[in-house]
Amino acid sequence: MAVCYELMDQFMEILRPITTVEDETHGFRYMEGRSIVGFIDGTENPAGIESMDYTLIDEDQDPEFVNGSYAFAQKYIHNMDAWKKLKTEDQEKAIGRHKFSDRELADEEKLPNAHNVVSKDEEGGVEHKIVRMNVPFSDPAKDVTGTYFIGYSKDFAITNRMLTNMFTKSDRLLDFSTPITGNLFFIPSKTTLEKIADGDY
């Protein structure tokens, strides 16, 4: 935390006069890489080299910003009391996976609006993926517990379609989760950052 503080303090010397800090959320890694709702997070994420194909802007797409990425961040508050009142089998039907083993439920066992059904993007008959992470946070003094979602994609349209699907198809997880922020960030590549530092942009 001390190193984080020092780094933040140095950044803020430059940023303070030109920015407003809207929010600071301290997340943590929950047990066994689970999301705060108790299910293993990130199973269907593309991993390793494959993840680069889904997240980094390529030459054909946008040559000027190659290797950059679009990060969408959204803070959710969960109604943990209501979620915890659900039986494990009902939580499993809502997420679409088994809680302990992380095995996927058969399609007929899932709710039609299970999270892993409605969050999928299959535009044009092809499955499009993003790289996601759900970071738990909790403030017992305010009785607030939630998830800081972040999803990286080479094309924000994919993330946007996932969100639209979740909200228009009444994702069961959203019965227990309320979004309170939502922001899209462009993440420049190291080369672009160097150009900015050299005054070339």
Ligand code: HEM
């Ligand atoms: C409210 C906070 C959220 C929680 C707690 C959550 C949790 C989960 C969990 C536990 C899984 C199953 C394991 C996995 O494959 O990662 C999952 C899958 C998934 N989530 Fe979320 N998620 C949240 C929000 C979102 C949002 C905002 C999006 C899209 C913008 C999203 C997109 C996906 C996708 C695409 C999958 C994989 C579906 C599949 O192909 O099986 N999630 N999520």
